[in-house]
Amino acid sequence: MSSLVATPITRSPLNILRALVSVSNKDHLDILAKCFLTHNIEVLSTGGTAKTLRELGVTVLDVADYTGFPEMMDGRVKTLHPRIHGGILGRKGIDDDVLAEHDIGYFDLVVVNLYPFAETIADPDCSYEVAVENIDIGGPSMLRAAAKNHAHISVITDPNDYAQLSQALASNNGSVDFENRQRWAAKAFAHSADYETMIAQYLQTQLASADTTEVALNVNLPTGELLRYGENPHQQARFFRQPSPEVGTLGAAELLQGKALSYNNLADADAALECIKSFPITDGNSCVIVKHANPCGVALADSQHAAYLAAYASDPTSAFGGILAFNSDLDQKTAEQIVSNQYAEVILAPTISSAALATLAKKPNIRVLATGQWQDFSQQQQLKVISGGILQQNADVIRQTAADWKVVSKRLPSEQEWQDLRFAWAVARFVKSNAIVFVKNQRTIGIGAGQMSRVISVKIAAMKAHEEDLETKGAVMASDAFFPFADGLEAALAEGLTAVIHPGGSMRDDEVIAAADKAEIAMVMTGTRHFRH
Secondary structure, three states, X not given: OOOOOOOOOOOOOEEOOEEEEEOOOOOOHHXXXXXXXXXXXXXXXXXXXXXXXXXXXXXXXXXXXXXXOOOEOOOOEOOOOHHHHHHXXXXXXXXXXXXXXXXXXXXXXXXXXXXXXXXXXXXXXXXXHHXXXXXXXXXXXXXXXXXXXXXXXXXXXXXXXXXXXXXXXXXXXXXXXXXXXXXXXXXXXXXXXXXHHHHHHHHHHOOOXXXXXXXXOOOOOOOOEEOXXXXXXXXOOEEOOOOOOOOOOOOOOEEEEOOOOOHHHHHHHHHHHHHHOOOOHHHOEEEEEEEOOEEEEEEEEOOHHHHHHHHHXXXXXXXXXXXXXXXXXXXXXXXXXXXXXXXXXXXXXXXXXXXXXXXXXXXXXXXXXXXXXXXXXXXXXXXXXXXXXXXXXEOOOOOOOHHHOEEOOOEOOOHHHHHHHHHHHHHXXXXXXXXXXXXXXXXXXXXXXXXXXXXXXXXXXXXXXXXOOOOOOOOEEEEOOOOOOOHHHHHHHOOOOOEEEEOOOOOOHHHHHHHHHHHOOEXXXXXXXXXXX
């Protein structure tokens, strides 16, 4: 049982007479300065923040002058002082005498944001020493103190909330109501938690032993954005973005047109985005069409327009209401073709040309996302909630080339077959297991996904090709895992396929290889499985 004595929470509006400001992010300080000037608020500040506020016309008292101690240790010690924390944690009407005894004044507002740790470690050239130096100590201490004491003080950490503060002061004669104080306190604690989590995860990644078992999972994300609904209308859903999301991810993408993104839109768009990242623009223009988290059409071509037409023709029925992803900036010709061809839920590309955007405006319900130019595969962790816990794994981003694979058949693949095998293997990684992908001339012609039996996935891929009158003779096939029996391969051979790629590793590999040799087709084993559940 705690021995701490709880004190009543003051829920009435509190006047803002005195503020403490120390920010790394100096966005929107002009709004804050106008608040201080309009409501005659006394301001204490530090370093660069004080300089900027003075340039905006605010009279500022330096913290060092107030505490009587200069900033020390290259600025490491400046706000960790009783005159600062006493004024933040002081309870009006309760601690008046003790504060007066030590000549400590109350603060009514604390505005603090933290050293830019995320931006610092995002630099690939960032050293461990620089990263550690950018761990803020005084900032989190002030944030947490003010957030705890929100009954008696307001705390703001997000520059986007300065306008809300201005509105609150204007509508309440210079005071802030309890609901705003409570909201900002919750936001401050969330921000502090995000910050500590980032640091913990960074330090864990720097451990000398990469396979250490002493790894904690810390997941603290800002308040999630409420989505229209979840997978179904009766399910509530939110989108929790990572702090400072990486360019080229959905968290950083800009919605240029269309309705708000739904839970299913985001899940499918993520599948499309991750798949399209497998095809760098140096290989050519690529288009991926996704439906229900599975690629239904993927193609590589000399032009974006040709890539889209080939991907769409793979399975136009499934493409209806799908998610379209491109590895190059969306141009007007492709946009016009999409508008005339199909209904799409989401279109995403690194950027969208102004002409393409004007064309897509004819279909205002299409959601158009500019992701920014993504980097090469980044190592990310994947989480899945199960009953009673969370599963975690690293993303499936293993790098392989044909030099890592083994031709196990008597016949070697032709150059065209090698191209198609590489393409098919790249696509298979993003198809739900059991995954089968038929490819011809660097475009999918049939995909079998999510079946309990691999041979059924083969038959579905063939059925898809036949439905669109696509020629399977001379095509290649990728399987995300080994063939447990020769029947899956035999079903493909009946379609005239001439080359196959799969991981191998079955007890019956010899039987499967013998079937390939008997049919005089090429077979390549990668040694790496790509299940996707």
